[in-house]
Amino acid sequence: MDILSWFRQKSKPAERSENRTMLRPVAPRPKIWAIGGGKGGVGKTLVTSSLGIFLASCGKRVLIVDADFGAANMHTIFGINGSKTSLSNFLKGEVLDFSNLIVESGVMNLDLACGQKDSLDVADINEKGISMLRTALFRAPYDYVLLDIGPGTGASHLDLFLTAETGLLVTSSEPTSVENSYRFLKCLFLRKMRNAVNDSDHSVLKDALHRLFTNNWSQRVKTISDILQQLKLMDPQNGTLLDELMGGMKIGIIVNSASGAVDTGFGPSMERACADYFGVGIAHIGDIARDERVSESVRLKKPLVLHAPESEAAMALKKCFSKLVSSEERVSDRTSKGMVI
Ligand SMILES: Nc1ncnc2c1ncn2[C@@H]1O[C@H](COP(=O)(O)OP(=O)(O)O)[C@@H](O)[C@H]1O
Numbered sequence: 316m317d318i319l320s321w322f323r324q325k326s327k328p329a330e331r332s333e334n335r336t337m338l339r340p341v342a343p344r345p346k347i348w349a350i351g352g353g354k355g356g357v358g359k360t361l362v363t364s365s366l367g368i369f370l371a372s373c374g375k376r377v378l379i380v381d382a383d384f385g386a387a388n389m390h391t392i393f394g395i396n397g398s399k400t401s402l403s404n405f406l407k408g409e410v411l412d413f414s415n416l417i418v419e420s421g422v423m424n425l426d427l428a429c430g431q432k433d434s435l436d437v438a439d440i441n442e443k444g445i446s447m448l449r450t451a452l453f454r455a456p457y458d459y460v461l462l463d464i465g466p467g468t469g470a471s472h473l474d475l476f477l478t479a480e481t482g483l484l485v486t487s488s489e490p491t492s493v494e495n496s497y498r499f500l501k502c503l504f505l506r507k508m509r510n511a512v513n514d515s516d517h518s519v520l521k522d523a524l525h526r527l528f529t530n531n532w533s534q535r536v537k538t539i540s541d542i543l544q545q546l547k548l549m550d551p552q553n554g555t556l557l558d559e560l561m562g563g564m565k566i567g568i569i570v571n572s573a574s575g576a577v578d579t580g581f582g583p584s585m586e587r588a589c590a591d592y593f594g595v596g597i598a599h600i601g602d603i604a605r606d607e608r609v610s611e612s613v614r615l616k617k618p619l620v621l622h623a624p625e626s627e628a629a630m631a632l633k634k635c636f637s638k639l640v641s642s643e644e645r646v647s648d649r650t651s652k653g654m655v656i
């Protein structure tokens with residue numbers, strides 16, 4: 316899917332309803348971008364820290380939220396100590412003011428909400444905690460909030476990822492990473508479907524899906540696309556509703572070759588496979604080469620794009636982000652002029 320069409324996809328209905336319920340005029344809420352993936356060590360933190368610095372250098376106010384529960388280390392990448400309280404304290408209701416988690420990153424325009432010093436039961440975060448975080452993020456006085464989400468398909472990770480209007484999936488082309496990425500996407504879309512039908516407004520849709528899974532058709536339902544297609548055949552109105560609910564999030568793939576050579580054919584083939592399997596447009600944003608300067612920068616506790624801005628990996632990251640931001644700006648520019656996109 317080309318990147319402009321990808322940005323032109325509708326925004327999430329959930330965000331529109333959030334805005335509708337506001338009683339007072341508020342500043343535009345920040346754009347929330349999530350960076351995740353099924354596997355650890357594939358470069359999610361590298362992508363998040365580099366994207367934060369890139370956006371901040373464009374004059375945007377940026378907050379990075381270290382949401383890698385239990386293994387948060389964004390503060391180390393920036394070479395700072397972090398905050399006294401952690402994201403887990405907020406999620407468990409021990410700290411009520413989200414701003415208490417925020418510290419300066421040392422880079423102009425860029426702050427961090429730190430997750431270090433997590434309590435040991437941090438993995439037990441419930442939906443209420445995630446909902447509180449979502450509310451705090453929508454009110455945060457930034458242009459962009461970037462969520463660095465930990466690996467795996469836990470419900471809290473998926474729900475956090477679904478909070479964003481734009482999601483970046485970081486993967487390598489190694490079979491283990493590919494397997495985990497597809498699994499992550501499958502769990503993400505099923506979770507999105509579950510969240511959509513659990514919404515009380517959509518009880519009819521819930522019934523329709525229940526019928527779909529309990530009648531003979533369920534044997535033919537193998538992919539997320541199958542579910543949508545079969546539901547449309549069975550109940551066109553609810554099928555279209557679910558299609559709309561599922562299509563609201565933009566997901567891009569960044570292939571980071573953390574431990575091997577770049578396979579340039581991999582991103583486009585993953586893009587095609589995702590379209591077939593999930594029936595949702597997922598854009599391949601770009602490839603990052605394996606580069607020794609990355610681990611060098613981690614050891615020096617200085618973000619790669621500041622430590623070695625001319626390195627191959629830093630240049631490739633910049634290319635990905637420029638592509639993302641310029642496509643986003645072109646689309647919103649045309650929207651604000653009233654053109655249909
Ligand atoms: N493009 C790359 N080239 C070389 N090493 C990399 C690259 N990307 C990541 N790494 C190595 O992998 C480690 C894990 O990266 P990180 O961004 O922390 O992954 P994640 O957040 O997905 O767990 C880094 O500390 C670095 O040593």
Ligand SMILES: [Mg+2]
Binds near residue numbers: 359360361383463
């Ligand atoms: Mg990480």
